[in-house]
Amino acid sequence: MSKIPQEKPLVLVVDDERMILAVVKRVLEDGGVPVDVLLAGGVTEAKAAILESLSDGRKRISAVLTDWNMNDGIGAEVVEAAHDAEIASVGVMTGRIEDNQEDIRATGVTLILEKAFDRDELRWMIALLLGPQSEAKP
Numbered sequence: 001m002s003k004i005p006q007e008k009p010l011v012l013v014v015d016d017e018r019m020i021l022a023v024v025k026r027v028l029e030d031g032g033v034p035v036d037v038l039l040a041g042g043v044t045e046a047k048a049a050i051l052e053s054l055s056d057g058r059k060r061i062s063a064v065l066t067d068w069n070m071n072d073g074i075g076a077e078v079v080e081a082a083h084d085a086e087i088a089s090v091g092v093m094t095g096r097i098e099d100n101q102e103d104i105r106a107t108g109v110t111l112i113l114e115k116a117f118d119r120d121e122l123r124w125m126i127a128l129l130l131g132p133q134s135e136a137k138p
Helices: 018-030 043-053 075-084 097-106 119-133
Strands: 010-014 036-040 061-067 089-094 111-114
Touching (some): 010 018, 010 075, 010 119, 018 119, 036 043, 043 075, 061 075, 061 119, 075 097, 089 097, 089 119, 097 111, 111 119
Parallel strands (some): 061 089, 089 111
Protein backbone atom coordinates (compact mmCIF):
# COMPACT_ATOMS: atom_id res chain seq x y z
CA MET A 1 0.00 0.00 0.00
CA SER A 2 1.45 3.37 -0.99
CA LYS A 3 1.64 6.20 1.48
CA ILE A 4 -0.41 9.30 0.64
CA PRO A 5 1.87 12.33 0.74
CA GLN A 6 0.98 14.83 3.43
CA GLU A 7 0.80 18.52 2.57
CA LYS A 8 3.70 20.36 4.16
CA PRO A 9 2.78 22.91 6.84
CA LEU A 10 3.15 26.58 5.90
CA VAL A 11 5.34 28.66 8.22
CA LEU A 12 5.25 32.47 8.05
CA VAL A 13 8.61 34.01 8.95
CA VAL A 14 8.58 37.75 9.71
CA ASP A 15 11.63 40.01 9.99
CA ASP A 16 12.56 43.42 8.65
CA GLU A 17 16.12 42.25 7.98
CA ARG A 18 16.16 40.62 4.54
CA MET A 19 19.36 38.72 5.34
CA ILE A 20 17.71 36.99 8.29
CA LEU A 21 14.72 36.05 6.13
CA ALA A 22 17.04 34.59 3.50
CA VAL A 23 19.05 32.60 6.05
CA VAL A 24 15.95 31.24 7.81
CA LYS A 25 14.39 30.21 4.50
CA ARG A 26 17.59 28.51 3.34
CA VAL A 27 18.09 26.65 6.62
CA LEU A 28 14.51 25.38 6.64
CA GLU A 29 14.37 24.42 2.96
CA ASP A 30 17.89 23.04 2.60
CA GLY A 31 18.07 21.61 6.09
CA GLY A 32 15.51 18.90 5.60
CA VAL A 33 12.71 20.61 7.53
CA PRO A 34 9.51 19.56 5.72
CA VAL A 35 7.75 22.93 5.59
CA ASP A 36 6.78 25.54 3.04
CA VAL A 37 8.12 28.96 4.00
CA LEU A 38 6.35 32.27 3.46
CA LEU A 39 8.39 35.41 4.12
CA ALA A 40 7.20 38.83 5.28
CA GLY A 41 9.47 41.86 5.61
CA GLY A 42 7.61 43.47 8.50
CA VAL A 43 4.38 43.84 10.41
CA THR A 44 2.35 45.20 7.49
CA GLU A 45 3.37 42.38 5.13
CA ALA A 46 2.79 39.78 7.85
CA LYS A 47 -0.72 40.98 8.63
CA ALA A 48 -1.57 40.97 4.90
CA ALA A 49 -0.18 37.43 4.50
CA ILE A 50 -2.20 36.20 7.47
CA LEU A 51 -5.40 37.73 6.10
CA GLU A 52 -4.70 36.34 2.63
CA SER A 53 -4.19 32.84 4.04
CA LEU A 54 -7.77 32.97 5.34
CA SER A 55 -9.13 33.34 1.80
CA ASP A 56 -10.91 30.41 0.21
CA GLY A 57 -8.56 28.13 -1.65
CA ARG A 58 -5.46 29.46 0.05
CA LYS A 59 -3.08 27.35 2.06
CA ARG A 60 -3.53 28.10 5.78
CA ILE A 61 -0.57 29.25 7.81
CA SER A 62 0.31 26.60 10.39
CA ALA A 63 2.82 28.60 12.44
CA VAL A 64 4.38 32.06 12.67
CA LEU A 65 7.93 32.94 13.67
CA THR A 66 8.25 36.71 14.02
CA ASP A 67 10.90 39.21 14.95
CA TRP A 68 9.93 41.46 17.85
CA ASN A 69 11.45 44.86 16.98
CA MET A 70 10.82 45.93 13.39
CA ASN A 71 10.85 49.20 11.48
CA ASP A 72 7.08 49.25 10.96
CA GLY A 73 5.93 47.99 14.36
CA ILE A 74 6.47 45.31 16.95
CA GLY A 75 5.95 41.58 16.97
CA ALA A 76 2.97 41.94 19.30
CA GLU A 77 0.97 43.18 16.31
CA VAL A 78 1.88 40.05 14.33
CA VAL A 79 1.08 37.83 17.31
CA GLU A 80 -2.33 39.51 17.69
CA ALA A 81 -3.10 39.08 13.97
CA ALA A 82 -2.07 35.42 14.16
CA HIS A 83 -4.24 34.79 17.20
CA ASP A 84 -7.17 36.60 15.53
CA ALA A 85 -6.75 34.21 12.59
CA GLU A 86 -6.72 31.26 15.02
CA ILE A 87 -3.06 30.46 14.38
CA ALA A 88 -2.09 29.10 17.76
CA SER A 89 1.57 28.33 17.06
CA VAL A 90 3.54 31.55 17.31
CA GLY A 91 7.18 32.03 18.23
CA VAL A 92 9.28 35.17 18.53
CA MET A 93 12.87 35.92 17.51
CA THR A 94 14.63 38.76 19.28
CA GLY A 95 18.13 40.08 19.67
CA ARG A 96 17.37 41.66 23.04
CA ILE A 97 15.62 38.95 25.02
CA GLU A 98 16.30 40.56 28.40
CA ASP A 99 14.66 43.80 27.25
CA ASN A 100 11.65 42.15 25.58
CA GLN A 101 10.89 38.92 27.41
CA GLU A 102 8.20 40.33 29.71
CA ASP A 103 6.36 42.05 26.84
CA ILE A 104 6.63 38.95 24.64
CA ARG A 105 5.27 36.66 27.34
CA ALA A 106 2.39 39.11 27.94
CA THR A 107 1.14 38.25 24.42
CA GLY A 108 0.88 34.59 25.38
CA VAL A 109 3.96 33.55 23.42
CA THR A 110 6.19 31.13 25.29
CA LEU A 111 8.60 30.13 22.51
CA ILE A 112 11.37 32.70 22.16
CA LEU A 113 14.44 32.28 19.96
CA GLU A 114 17.33 34.58 20.79
CA LYS A 115 19.32 36.05 17.92
CA ALA A 116 21.95 35.06 16.91
CA PHE A 117 20.75 31.48 16.71
CA ASP A 118 22.21 28.50 14.92
CA ARG A 119 20.62 26.05 12.49
CA ASP A 120 19.82 23.47 15.13
CA GLU A 121 18.10 26.04 17.35
CA LEU A 122 16.00 27.22 14.40
CA ARG A 123 15.00 23.66 13.46
CA TRP A 124 14.16 22.96 17.12
CA MET A 125 11.93 26.06 17.26
CA ILE A 126 10.03 25.06 14.10
CA ALA A 127 9.57 21.52 15.39
CA LEU A 128 8.16 22.87 18.66
CA LEU A 129 5.86 25.30 16.82
CA LEU A 130 4.47 22.58 14.57
CA GLY A 131 4.21 19.93 17.27
CA PRO A 132 2.96 16.47 16.32
CA GLN A 133 2.11 17.50 12.74
CA SER A 134 5.79 18.04 12.05
CA GLU A 135 8.31 15.59 10.73
CA ALA A 136 11.01 18.01 11.93
CA LYS A 137 12.77 16.80 15.02
CA PRO A 138 13.93 19.04 17.85
